[in-house]
Amino acid sequence: MQLDDLYRRVIMDHYKTPRNQGELAEGTVGVELSNPTCGDRITLQLRIEDGVVREAKFKGEGCSISMASASMMTDAVKGKTLEQAIGLAERFSGLMKGEAVEFEEYEDIEALSGVNKFPARIKCATLAWNALRKGVESQP
Amino acid sequence: MSALSPAELKPLFPILQQDVNGHPLVYLDSAATSQKPRQVIEAVQRYYERDNANVHRGVHTLGTRATDAYEGAREKVARFINARSASEIVFTRGATTSINTVAASYARAVCKPGDEIVISPIEHHANLIPWQQAAKATGATLKHLPMNDDGSFDLAGAAATITPNTKMVAVTHLSNVLGAVTPVEEIIALAHKHGAKVLLDGAQSAPHLKIDVQKLDCDFFAFSGHKMCGPTGIGALYGKRELLEAMEPVEFGGEMIDYVDLFDATWKEIPWRFEAGTPIIAGAVGLGAAIDFLTEVGMENIEAHDRQLAAYAWERLSAMDGVSVYGPASGRTSLVTFNLEDVHPHDVATVLDAEGVAVRAGHHCCQPLMRWLKVSATARASFYLYNDESDVDRLIASLQRAKEYFGHAIG
Numbered sequence: 001m002q003l004d005d006l007y008r009r010v011i012m013d014h015y016k017t018p019r020n021q022g023e024l025a026e027g028t029v030g031v032e033l034s035n036p037t038c039g040d041r042i043t044l045q046l047r048i049e050d051g052v053v054r055e056a057k058f059k060g061e062g063c064s065i066s067m068a069s070a071s072m073m074t075d076a077v078k079g080k081t082l083e084q085a086i087g088l089a090e091r092f093s094g095l096m097k098g099e100a101v102e103f104e105e106y107e108d109i110e111a112l113s114g115v116n117k118f119p120a121r122i123k124c125a126t127l128a129w130n131a132l133r134k135g136v137e138s139q140p
Numbered sequence: 141m142s143a144l145s146p147a148e149l150k151p152l153f154p155i156l157q158q159d160v161n162g163h164p165l166v167y168l169d170s171a172a173t174s175q176k177p178r179q180v181i182e183a184v185q186r187y188y189e190r191d192n193a194n195v196h197r198g199v200h201t202l203g204t205r206a207t208d209a210y211e212g213a214r215e216k217v218a219r220f221i222n223a224r225s226a227s228e229i230v231f232t233r234g235a236t237t238s239i240n241t242v243a244a245s246y247a248r249a250v251c252k253p254g255d256e257i258v259i260s261p262i263e264h265h266a267n268l269i270p271w272q273q274a275a276k277a278t279g280a281t282l283k284h285l286p287m288n289d290d291g292s293f294d295l296a297g298a299a300a301t302i303t304p305n306t307k308m309v310a311v312t313h314l315s316n317v318l319g320a321v322t323p324v325e326e327i328i329a330l331a332h333k334h335g336a337k338v339l340l341d342g343a344q345s346a347p348h349l350k351i352d353v354q355k356l357d358c359d360f361f362a363f364s365g366h367k368m369c370g371p372t373g374i375g376a377l378y379g380k381r382e383l384l385e386a387m388e389p390v391e392f393g394g395e396m397i398d399y400v401d402l403f404d405a406t407w408k409e410i411p412w413r414f415e416a417g418t419p420i421i422a423g424a425v426g427l428g429a430a431i432d433f434l435t436e437v438g439m440e441n442i443e444a445h446d447r448q449l450a451a452y453a454w455e456r457l458s459a460m461d462g463v464s465v466y467g468p469a470s471g472r473t474s475l476v477t478f479n480l481e482d483v484h485p486h487d488v489a490t491v492l493d494a495e496g497v498a499v500r501a502g503h504h505c506c507q508p509l510m511r512w513l514k515v516s517a518t519a520r521a522s523f524y525l526y527n528d529e530s531d532v533d534r535l536i537a538s539l540q541r542a543k544e545y546f547g548h549a550i551g
Binding site for chain 1: 483484485486487490491493494501502503507510516517545546
């Protein structure tokens with residue numbers, strides 16, 4: 001069990017200085033999700049126009065893994081069509097299952113691959129991505 | 141065994157003889173579930189290998205043996221908490237089912253709009269949600285006892301909260317987050333002054349304190365077997381005979397009936413009328429073996445040991461820079477809840493786990509209490525008779541490394 005597999009520098013960087021933290025003035029889609037077994041909580045806001053995620057912001061409380069994951073996800077999803085956003089979430093599921101998935105220009109996300117060796121922490125990493133799915137799936 | 145010696149006790153627990161992530165396991169999560177000594181594991185195995193049959197029906201030899209084992213375990217539980225008789229002991233799945241039984245049967249029958257059900261803001265969900273539901277179903281008002289800032293009970297405030305309208309008071313006997321023993325004698329006296337009945341949630345106290353339900357004069361006492369060296373899935377509800385006799389069953393079916401007609405039926409006597417279906421026979425046998433084990437060690441010894449260990453951990457954790465410790469400093473036993481500054485408890489628990497130290501991190505099924513403490517979650521180290529000071533020392537050493545690790549990582 002190598003802790004450094006889990007707590008990579010890039011993860012701690014996102015935890016320390018989260019991107020896209022806060023609230024959207026005009027968030028068209030708001031999702032609140034919590035992990036009832038541990039109390040982690042996230043509120044995700046997405047501004048979706050013409051089937052494209054224009055902006056994404058989150059607020060929440062949780063461990064380094066859950067907050068870093070939310071920071072990375074909100075970065076990656078901006079400018080994506082709803083279909084692409086779901087595709088990202090699918091790829092993230094794959095990453096959590098230990099598949100070798102690449103995130104191209106969002107390679108920070110790949111740093112979370114170590115989480116699959118810590119099964120108890122997978123739920124932390126997927127919280128923000130589940131909020132994304134819920135937000136996108138709520139769209140007509 | 142005259143005095144408790146963890147050095148002698150640890151080897152009796154097979155699960156503790158292993159390395160986890162390359163380090164000898166230090167198990168500090170007994171408040172979630174305790175480990176099982178060899179004699180409990182063997183009692184369950186022996187039951188299945190030798191005596192297994194259904195109870196209260198077969199006239200054959202195994203049926204008699206199984207019935208004797210099951211009812212024998214009930215006698216042991218009654219003696220363990222000093223009930224007047226075994227008929228006051230209902231076997232359940234655990235403390236949660238025990239509390240639900242009282243809330244669904246007794247409380248729903250006696251409460252009406254304008255009545256009050258009084259609990260406290262430090263209850264775990266098992267002693268909160270059944271009362272929320274009972275209050276909603278009956279129109280009774282749910283009230284919470286006031287607390288002092290350190291999480292101790294405000295008895296002057298309790299005297300004002302419990303009124304002649306109070307029908308039911310349900311409080312934890314020992315908090316699974318704060319580690320504090322509730323001043324139950326005072327609360328029970330206040331409740332009885334107004335004719336209210338009291339349920340004590342003994343999920344945490346039964347493993348660590350010597351329980352005497354007659355001396356406490358509580359009306360109901362709920363606890364689980366798995367937190368006191370017994371198997372999961374078995375627990376008990378103690379109720380004063382006259383209260384249990386006045387209660388309607390919550391579950392219906394085989395085993396709990398007396399005479400059955402096509403359109404109506406009558407119930408068995410207590411406690412069997414509350415045990416519909418095939419009961420948890422092997423679980424009861426295992427709980428009986430756990431009670432034998434605890435009695436052999438001596439509940440007084442266990443109580444002294446767990447208090448001493450919690451005090452030692454409290455002292456060491458409080459002395460650490462950047463560590464916050466929750467709950468009252470005195471009157472505590474069995475566990476310490478804490479947080480490492482700027483590090484989420486999940487992250488703390490993961491680092492400790494990497495060194496073989498198992499602690500709980502999260503809200504401990506106490507979401508309202510977490511909000512009251514103004515934290516989202518905490519870490520908790522909980523102790524039992526197989527732990528010793530060296531386990532606390534391992535916790536402190538690993539916590540020190542967690543602090544350094546995140547100090548560099550977050551820095």
